[in-house]
Amino acid sequence: xxxxxHFERRVVLxxxxxxxxxxxxxxxxxxxxLDAVHAAIEDAGLRVDDIDGLAMFPGGGKANLPGYANxxxxxxxxxxxxxxxxxxxxxxxxxxxxxxxxxxVATGQARHVVIWRTVKEGSAARNAGGRPAYGSIHPAAEGxxxxxxxxxxxxxxxxxxxxxxxxxxxxxxxxxxLAWIPVTQRAHAALNxxxxxxxxxxxxxxxxxxxxxxxxxxxxCDVPVDGATAIVVSAAxxxxxxxxxVAVEAMAGVVDGRPSWEQWAxxxxxxxxxxxxxxxxTSLRPADVDVAQLYDGFTIEAVWWLEAMGFCGVGEAGxxxxxxxxxxxxxxLPLNTWGGQLxxxxxxxxxxxxxxxxxxxxxxxxxxxxxxxxxxxxxxxGGIEAGAALLTRWRG
Amino acid sequence: xxxxTEPFWAAAREGRLLVEHCPACGADSFPPYGACRxxxxxxxxxxxxxxxGRVYSFTVNxxxxxxxxxxxxxxxxxxxxxxxxxxxxxxxxxxxxxAAAIGLEVEVGFEPGPGGFAVPSFVAVPSxxxxxxxxxxxxxxxxxxxxxA
Numbered sequence: 001x002x003x004x005x006h007f008e009r010r011v012v013l014x015x016x017x018x019x020x021x022x023x024x025x026x027x028x029x030x031x032x033x034l035d036a037v038h039a040a041i042e043d044a045g046l047r048v049d050d051i052d053g054l055a056m057f058p059g060g061g062k063a064n065l066p067g068y069a070n071x072x073x074x075x076x077x078x079x080x081x082x083x084x085x086x087x088x089x090x091x092x093x094x095x096x097x098x099x100x101x102x103x104x105v106a107t108g109q110a111r112h113v114v115i116w117r118t119v120k121e122g123s124a125a126r127n128a129g130g131r132p133a134y135g136s137i138h139p140a141a142e143g144x145x146x147x148x149x150x151x152x153x154x155x156x157x158x159x160x161x162x163x164x165x166x167x168x169x170x171x172x173x174x175x176x177x178l179a180w181i182p183v184t185q186r187a188h189a190a191l192n193x194x195x196x197x198x199x200x201x202x203x204x205x206x207x208x209x210x211x212x213x214x215x216x217x218x219x220x221c222d223v224p225v226d227g228a229t230a231i232v233v234s235a236a237x238x239x240x241x242x243x244x245x246v247a248v249e250a251m252a253g254v255v256d257g258r259p260s261w262e263q264w265a266x267x268x269x270x271x272x273x274x275x276x277x278x279x280x281x282t283s284l285r286p287a288d289v290d291v292a293q294l295y296d297g298f299t300i301e302a303v304w305w306l307e308a309m310g311f312c313g314v315g316e317a318g319x320x321x322x323x324x325x326x327x328x329x330x331x332x333l334p335l336n337t338w339g340g341q342l343x344x345x346x347x348x349x350x351x352x353x354x355x356x357x358x359x360x361x362x363x364x365x366x367x368x369x370x371x372x373x374x375x376x377x378x379x380x381x382g383g384i385e386a387g388a389a390l391l392t393r394w395r396g
Numbered sequence: 397x398x399x400x401t402e403p404f405w406a407a408a409r410e411g412r413l414l415v416e417h418c419p420a421c422g423a424d425s426f427p428p429y430g431a432c433r434x435x436x437x438x439x440x441x442x443x444x445x446x447x448x449g450r451v452y453s454f455t456v457n458x459x460x461x462x463x464x465x466x467x468x469x470x471x472x473x474x475x476x477x478x479x480x481x482x483x484x485x486x487x488x489x490x491x492x493x494x495a496a497a498i499g500l501e502v503e504v505g506f507e508p509g510p511g512g513f514a515v516p517s518f519v520a521v522p523s524x525x526x527x528x529x530x531x532x533x534x535x536x537x538x539x540x541x542x543x544x545a
Contacts, residue, residue: 146401153471158471166453210458
């Protein structure tokens with residue numbers, strides 16, 4: 001790779017802001033968004049008037065499922081009284097929240113872009129009678145879900161579960177092993193005052209919890225919450241104006257195979273094409289990664305990422321996480337140090353993971369700080385869409 | 397239902413599973429797109445699958461996502477030895493959900509789905525599970541067995 005192809009090196013992640021995060025908050029999505037956006041801009045060391053680009057996930061219209069998008073890009077622009085030279089209403093599917101903004105900044109279309117993601121999924125679940133409403137809106141014979149919803153695969157958990165079944169069948173990985181991911185992340189969440197679940201969780205608790213869609217149990221599922229996260233992406237040359245930028249070493253987002261929740265050829269291996277593309281853009285190796293924020297909408301997604309990213313071999317993630325030592329703070333690869341979505345809350349589309357990576361690389365992660373963290377891995381989803389990035393401490 | 401999928405759904409009402417077959421390269425695929433996924437040629441034809449399939453993967457759902465939806469139920473992803481490239485999702489019938497297993501042999505079947513559609517489902521082959529009977533499998537949609545959405 002030549003230098004010109006590494007457009008991501010021309011950008012930094014300069015700010016991160018979050019609203020309150022809770023199972024249910026009596027505030028509008030719009031207000032949560034404004035809280036996060038203002039906090040991110042201030043955190044970057046910028047003023048609102050410095051912002052010239054806005055992006056949100058997802059865009060408007062059909063993407064507005066219950067608990068999903070809140071507010072509207074133009075309403076936020078109006079509320080902030082901004083002039084923008086670049087906007088995006090859909091952050092590159094779900095590859096990475098900062099993928100499109102990084103391209104815009106690297107090509108000079110904007111200098112400081114704010115991206116946000118706001119969820120009211122906690123409230124939406126409550127309004128639906130305590131059950132997640134996602135996926136149950138249009139169980140009709142149209143679109144990609146025409147082949148899943150009518151047969152009863154009404155939730156992402158039902159769509160991901162066969163992947164987990166197949167993976168565990170092929171590699172002999174057990175639920176007892178997988179339990180260590182939510183258990184370890186809960187211990188991390190205990191050190192994060194903003195995490196929604198902070199009480200200790202044991203392997204026995206995990207094994208005793210109710211099954212949702214085999215082999216995925218309650219504690220394999222992330223937690224629907226209300227909350228907003230905003231991130232500022234800035235041009236690298238503005239670093240002198242910024243409080244604490246973080247560098248983007250490499251990023252990739254490959255959609256390969258058959259992008260469908262039931263037609264993926266090899267359900268034991270997802271995310272591998274994206275990870276391979278990522279490592280092709282850097283001289284860093286998996287062993288150089290100090291802290292990993294791997295997408296964990298379900299436990300099994302973190303498993304796939306551990307293997308796809310090369311932190312362990314294919315089929316070895318069960319042994320890698322067993323006992324929890326290697327993925328705990330102080331271990332070889334501290335995993336989801338904020339508690340992840342399993343305990344920290346489903347902030348979605350790796351916004352929470354990216355926010356934590358930024359804090360870790362700045363040394364601002366408080367009691368859960370990984371000492372001397374220089375390189376962080378961030379990944380998103382791991383299925384139809386897969387995004388991955390390496391972020392590094394800023395060296396000026 | 398779309399231009400591409402109309403023949404599939406029409407056949408489904410008769411309890412028949414149609415998948416796309418490419419006259420140019422011979423590949424089968426699912427779901428219907430009106431274009432071959434292997435060689436990209438158009439148009440394509442349909443071919444009926446009548447043979448038994450095997451469960452590639454599955455899940456047993458325990459959560460009641462919709463009012464009136466009876467749980468647990470098994471969702472299986474079925475492949476067919478004679479039709480590589482085809483994988484169809486459906487509910488498993490003819491055995492308890494807990495009997496779902498990778499490699500389980502199943503017959504093609506359909507059941508009533510949302511909006512009056514007959515949707516694919518699969519019936520466990522009696523010899524593959526514990527249980528009496530060797531009666532021919534009824535391939536037509538069963539009244540009253542749908543999701544009720």
